[in-house]
Amino acid sequence: MSKANLKYKDESWDFREADTKEYTHCFHAYPAMMIPQIARKLLKAYGVENGWLLDPYCGTGTSLVEASLFGMHSVGCDINPLVRLIANVKSTRICLSALDETLNRLNNDLFQIEFQEGKVPDAPIPDILNLTYWFSKEVIKSLAYLRAWINKIEDETVRNFILVAFSETVREVSYTRNGEFKLYRMSAERLKDFNPDVFGLLSKKLSRNRQGLATFLEKRKNVEASVSNANTVQGELPLPRPLGGYDLVVTSPPYGDSHTTVAYGQFSRLAAEWIGLPNARKIDKIAMGGQRSKETLTDSPVSSAIEKIHSVDEKRAREVLAFYIDLERSINSVAQMLSPNATICYVVGNRRVKEVMLPTDAFIVSAFRQHGFTHKATIVRNIPNKRMPKKNSPSNIAGQTSTTMHEENIVICQRTTRNHNF
Numbered sequence: 001m002s003k004a005n006l007k008y009k010d011e012s013w014d015f016r017e018a019d020t021k022e023y024t025h026c027f028h029a030y031p032a033m034m035i036p037q038i039a040r041k042l043l044k045a046y047g048v049e050n051g052w053l054l055d056p057y058c059g060t061g062t063s064l065v066e067a068s069l070f071g072m073h074s075v076g077c078d079i080n081p082l083v084r085l086i087a088n089v090k091s092t093r094i095c096l097s098a099l100d101e102t103l104n105r106l107n108n109d110l111f112q113i114e115f116q117e118g119k120v121p122d123a124p125i126p127d128i129l130n131l132t133y134w135f136s137k138e139v140i141k142s143l144a145y146l147r148a149w150i151n152k153i154e155d156e157t158v159r160n161f162i163l164v165a166f167s168e169t170v171r172e173v174s175y176t177r178n179g180e181f182k183l184y185r186m187s188a189e190r191l192k193d194f195n196p197d198v199f200g201l202l203s204k205k206l207s208r209n210r211q212g213l214a215t216f217l218e219k220r221k222n223v224e225a226s227v228s229n230a231n232t233v234q235g236e237l238p239l240p241r242p243l244g245g246y247d248l249v250v251t252s253p254p255y256g257d258s259h260t261t262v263a264y265g266q267f268s269r270l271a272a273e274w275i276g277l278p279n280a281r282k283i284d285k286i287a288m289g290g291q292r293s294k295e296t297l298t299d300s301p302v303s304s305a306i307e308k309i310h311s312v313d314e315k316r317a318r319e320v321l322a323f324y325i326d327l328e329r330s331i332n333s334v335a336q337m338l339s340p341n342a343t344i345c346y347v348v349g350n351r352r353v354k355e356v357m358l359p360t361d362a363f364i365v366s367a368f369r370q371h372g373f374t375h376k377a378t379i380v381r382n383i384p385n386k387r388m389p390k391k392n393s394p395s396n397i398a399g400q401t402s403t404t405m406h407e408e409n410i411v412i413c414q415r416t417t418r419n420h421n422f
């Protein structure tokens with residue numbers, strides 16, 4: 001791979017030893033998070049001070065946080081309400097004195113329960129399917145108390161800050177297996193000794209996040225950041241829309257449909273249900289590639305790969321096709337909102353299905369070309385620390401794995417035409 005080919009490997013993008021949890025980036029784990037250093041380096045190269053950044057699949061908001069630190073206004077979209085909450089809390093301003101007042105009250109109340117009353121007061125238990133399959137009775141009681149306590153907080157920014165720590169706590173005190181994205185229950189062996197300290201865990205997360213927030217607020221520029229539920233696949237466009245269009249896109253779209261790649265919905269479900277967020281059980285269906293389509297793609301960089309998959313497994317080929325159709329629709333919406341000089345940076349993995357490599361990077365270049373963009377570079381980086389399944393089973397045969405997901409591509413294109421309407 002040479003620079004002359006526009007696609008080249010550059011290990012300076014690996015960030016092997018980097019601290020990926022600075023500022024508000026420490027707030028909440030999520031599968032396949034973008035590391036902040038990538039967004040930071042892209043902003044340094046292509047950012048426009050006081051300009052506008054868009055992340056159409058913002059997840060927990062890594063690019064929004066970095067845009068706020070750099071000095072760009074930002075808008076993120078995601079179909080998953082849990083990550084919209086997280087991205088929002090991570091990127092907006094929160095009044096530290098109001099937060100501290102509430103955190104002190106919470107700490108006092110929890111201290112009193114633990115060391116004086118010795119018993120968690122009753123609180124309404126949410127109506128969640130199979131609740132006792134995922135949580136012990138004691139844990140349910142503690143979570144219900146916390147949930148009721150948090151819901152009484154009047155200041156929305158403070159309430160949301162605490163909800164984010166609560167969300168991560170829910171996952172960690174549940175019987176879900178650690179290190180899995182899908183909802184799998186722990187082994188019976190592990191369950192026997194599993195006795196998590198719910199209040200202790202929440203308090204630890206709150207103080208970690210409080211510290212991250214303080215360092216973020218010190219460096220955060222005076223810019224706007226917002227999160228939208230607009231689904232660009234359906235042609236919905238987020239607000240606000242900057243007058244001259246967005247200057248920069250820094251994003252990492254899903255690798256494929258959620259059912260066969262990363263199950264964002266399953267990862268978020270229990271926390272979303274405890275918080276009472278909508279569609280908690282539907283995310284993987286609503287996500288890109290979640291629904292079959294009757295359309296097809298002609299002359300696309302992924303067409304021949306999909307044909308090869310089709311020759312061995314029609315159903316898998318249709319699933320793969322559905323994903324790329326959605327991705328193209330989304331790019332058509334995104335391109336409408338971009339400025340005449342915009343730069344787009346898409347961080348994508350070329351996954352394998354049935355031993356066939358899908359060139360998603362080339363697909364992105366080709367889709368943006370239709371909108372007046374020129375391919376500037378595709379940087380190939382190693383993934384030393386991204387939280388995602390490193391080994392997928394391309395053939396779906398147990399034991400047969402591929403290591404393609406150890407690398408990802410940063411696709412960079414720039415618009416060269418100046419006569420776009422938006």
Ligand SMILES: C[S@@+](CC[C@H](N)C(=O)[O-])C[C@H]1O[C@@H](n2cnc3c(N)ncnc32)[C@H](O)[C@@H]1O
Nearest residue numbers: 033034057058059060062078079080254287288
């Ligand atoms: C790779 S993750 C993004 C991670 C993010 N960069 C971060 O650092 O947390 C991809 C995201 O795309 C979202 N997604 C899937 N389909 C979508 C759609 N149609 N519109 C917007 N977001 C979508 C998923 O919910 C997921 O959060």
